[in-house]
Amino acid sequence: MPSGEFPFIHWLRERSLPADGVLVGPGDDCAVLAPPQRSQLVTTDIITEGVDFRLAEVNPRQIGRKAMAVNISDLAAMAGQPRHAVVGLVVPRQWEGTTEGRSLVQELYLGLQDVAHAFGVNIVGGDTNSWDGGLVVSVTLLGEATERGPVLRSGAKLGDAIFVTGPLGGSILGRHLTPVPRVPEALRLHQAVNLHAMIDISDGLAADLNHILEESHCGAVLIADAIPIHADAVELAKRTLRPALDHAMNDGEDFELVFTVSREEAELLERHPPVPNLALTRIGEIVEAGLWLRKLDVEEPLHPRGWEHGVV
Amino acid sequence: MPSGEFPFIHWLRERSLPADGVLVGPGDDCAVLAPPQRSQLVTTDIITEGVDFRLAEVNPRQIGRKAMAVNISDLAAMAGQPRHAVVGLVVPRQWEGTTEGRSLVQELYLGLQDVAHAFGVNIVGGDTNSWDGGLVVSVTLLGEATERGPVLRSGAKLGDAIFVTGPLGGSILGRHLTPVPRVPEALRLHQAVNLHAMIDISDGLAADLNHILEESHCGAVLIADAIPIHADAVELAKRTLRPALDHAMNDGEDFELVFTVSREEAELLERHPPVPNLALTRIGEIVEAGLWLRKLDVEEPLHPRGWEHGVV
Numbered sequence: 001m002p003s004g005e006f007p008f009i010h011w012l013r014e015r016s017l018p019a020d021g022v023l024v025g026p027g028d029d030c031a032v033l034a035p036p037q038r039s040q041l042v043t044t045d046i047i048t049e050g051v052d053f054r055l056a057e058v059n060p061r062q063i064g065r066k067a068m069a070v071n072i073s074d075l076a077a078m079a080g081q082p083r084h085a086v087v088g089l090v091v092p093r094q095w096e097g098t099t100e101g102r103s104l105v106q107e108l109y110l111g112l113q114d115v116a117h118a119f120g121v122n123i124v125g126g127d128t129n130s131w132d133g134g135l136v137v138s139v140t141l142l143g144e145a146t147e148r149g150p151v152l153r154s155g156a157k158l159g160d161a162i163f164v165t166g167p168l169g170g171s172i173l174g175r176h177l178t179p180v181p182r183v184p185e186a187l188r189l190h191q192a193v194n195l196h197a198m199i200d201i202s203d204g205l206a207a208d209l210n211h212i213l214e215e216s217h218c219g220a221v222l223i224a225d226a227i228p229i230h231a232d233a234v235e236l237a238k239r240t241l242r243p244a245l246d247h248a249m250n251d252g253e254d255f256e257l258v259f260t261v262s263r264e265e266a267e268l269l270e271r272h273p274p275v276p277n278l279a280l281t282r283i284g285e286i287v288e289a290g291l292w293l294r295k296l297d298v299e300e301p302l303h304p305r306g307w308e309h310g311v312v
Numbered sequence: 313m314p315s316g317e318f319p320f321i322h323w324l325r326e327r328s329l330p331a332d333g334v335l336v337g338p339g340d341d342c343a344v345l346a347p348p349q350r351s352q353l354v355t356t357d358i359i360t361e362g363v364d365f366r367l368a369e370v371n372p373r374q375i376g377r378k379a380m381a382v383n384i385s386d387l388a389a390m391a392g393q394p395r396h397a398v399v400g401l402v403v404p405r406q407w408e409g410t411t412e413g414r415s416l417v418q419e420l421y422l423g424l425q426d427v428a429h430a431f432g433v434n435i436v437g438g439d440t441n442s443w444d445g446g447l448v449v450s451v452t453l454l455g456e457a458t459e460r461g462p463v464l465r466s467g468a469k470l471g472d473a474i475f476v477t478g479p480l481g482g483s484i485l486g487r488h489l490t491p492v493p494r495v496p497e498a499l500r501l502h503q504a505v506n507l508h509a510m511i512d513i514s515d516g517l518a519a520d521l522n523h524i525l526e527e528s529h530c531g532a533v534l535i536a537d538a539i540p541i542h543a544d545a546v547e548l549a550k551r552t553l554r555p556a557l558d559h560a561m562n563d564g565e566d567f568e569l570v571f572t573v574s575r576e577e578a579e580l581l582e583r584h585p586p587v588p589n590l591a592l593t594r595i596g597e598i599v600e601a602g603l604w605l606r607k608l609d610v611e612e613p614l615h616p617r618g619w620e621h622g623v624v
Contacts, residue, residue: 001526007495020498023351024462024464027527028464028465028466028527029386029387029389029390029465029510029511029512030353030355030386030387030389031353031354031355032352032353032457032462032464033351033352034351035348035349035350035351035352036347038347038354039344039346039347040345040346040348041344042342042345042396042398042437042454043341043343043344043398043435043437044398044399044437044439044450045439046441046448046450046451048402048441048443048445050443050444051441051443073343074341074342077341077346078340078341078343079343080343084354086355087356088357088358088450088452089358090358091550100510107529121523122326124354125354125355126334126356126409127358128354128358129363130363131358131360131361131362131363131446132362132446133360133361133362133445133446133618134443134444134445136358136402136450138356138400138448140356140398142354142401142454143342145344145376150336150344151340152336152340152344153339153340153341154340155540159434199341206471215339215340234444234617240413249581262562263352299583306486
């Protein structure tokens with residue numbers, strides 16, 4: 001890490017608690033970490049002004065929270081334990097050198113730390129730059145798989161039941177800014193049963209389930225009546241005049257988990273839900289090919305059209 | 313990682329070789345890595361359009377190479393072995409969806425891979441987004457310390473000799489675009505002797521040595537006649553009308569290493585240089601306090617004014 005941002009590293013160091021597994025924290029060329037016991041998980045997500053947030057609508061603390069949360073959600077999607085993060089910031093030039101600008105960066109870091117601390121994550125390093133452009137927040141997160149191993153997208157099997165961890169749709173009404181990564185839920189579910197495949201819903205249920213299908217070389221039938229529809233999707237449907245189900249199927253940034261388990265374990269999950277108060281819902285099953293929506297015993301093909309983050 | 317950039321992940325996967333320690337590469341929510349044997353090193357560096365490069369002057373392949381190289385240089389500065397990287401890209405909207413734009417992104421990734429492969433690094437994941445703004449390339453690099461442990465900035469001791477691995481200054485004339493991280497050199501040096509403290513020169517010799525002094529709570533005297541001056545510094549001095557030594561002391565982005573060792577081991581290094589053809593040069597010694605330049609037996613105080621990457 002370059003060291004031009006030294007005054008800020010001092011501020012960050014003062015707020016870094018001595019942490020499990022962190023041998024050297026922020027301020028050297030690299031952070032030094034004790035090696036993990038099990039397979040290591042690594043993910044990175046960048047969020048940018050004008051695409052993921054508008055500075056006129058949100059404060060930097062919320063932006064920091066979202067940037068950390070979307071990464072932790074990727075760890076949850078593997079049923080892993082998040083551990084350490086590094087943060088890259090590019091801030092508008094006018095934030096530089098002024099008390100107000102410094103306070104905006106600090107608010108952003110406090111937001112990152114709010115969510116990091118809530119999930120046992122240490123921010124161990126970073127890089128802060130300024131430029132003649134918009135705000136960019138890049139987070140790379142390290143975590144650890146459990147004894148049972150990480151849950152990949154590629155493990156779905158014919159006949160598996162498909163579950164989702166909560167109601168979907170309409171996150172654009174505000175929920176997309178305050179995602180709650182399903183880390184403890186994923187860990188408890190993976191302890192209770194053998195999760196075959198899992199993904200977090202960032203692009204929309206249909207699009208993300210489709211990633212599981214592609215990687216697992218199989219298909220799925222979803223039961224229209226079973227899809228849990230969020231109140232926000234109902235509210236949004238009034239404005240868009242599209243069916244609320246459509247929003248539940250295709251809106252992005254819910255950050256619920258969709259996963260598959262064997263039929264036997266599906267029954268176990270339904271009889272003895274391992275996570276109290278989780279709106280765990282069985283929404284369909286894995287079939288040989290295609291993606292289908294069953295409405296009143298008629299199956300129609302689905303064409304995932306979730307929000308695409310980038311198409312290069 | 314979000315999955316909107318799926319077509320690109322396919323392209324990237326095809327170019328990822330099955331690699332040591334990579335259990336799951338690009339394309340899932342996280343990469344999965346075998347746990348390292350020794351302490352893990354983590355660093356992150358963002359480079360941005362208009363600050364670190366100008367698109368009018370360099371091609372995307374060069375940008376990719378620089379983005380990877382500056383991170384690997386941070387690993388070299390700990391005498392570590394680089395292993396895995398994740399890449400975050402934010403590209404201008406006009407690169408999106410066109411053949412030309414796609415080819416620019418591919419060139420950028422090829423540049424990242426050129427340098428990654430040259431240093432045994434696997435690109436195991438990433439996130440690609442587009443926006444109404446300039447190009448941003450964020451790399452996070454994971455590596456491993458050797459048996460002897462990482463070399464920190466904080467280990468310099470009173471009486472230590474100070475060395476630099478090559479001639480300095482004037483990198484702005486072009487060398488700053490093609491940094492060669494000193495990884496094998498650092499590993500061989502750390503095997504031959506016990507390196508006490510080390511840093512790579514990104515902000516300038518005086519500024520970066522000063523980071524060692526701050527972290528090690530000590531001072532240094534540099535011998536003006538001993539500082540190796542790069543031919544580029546001499547050339548640049550003709551244009552700036554500043555002394556070439558001034559450029560060698562304060563220009564940034566040389567990416568040579570400056571390190572300290574005991575006086576005894578310094579003599580060993582000078583008698584039996586462990587790295588053939590390396591312009592290893594002893595430039596001074598660690599003292600109690602301050603940063604001084606000795607010219608003809610007169611010591612004058614130095615005020616580091618290396619290039620500051622960001623000052624928030």
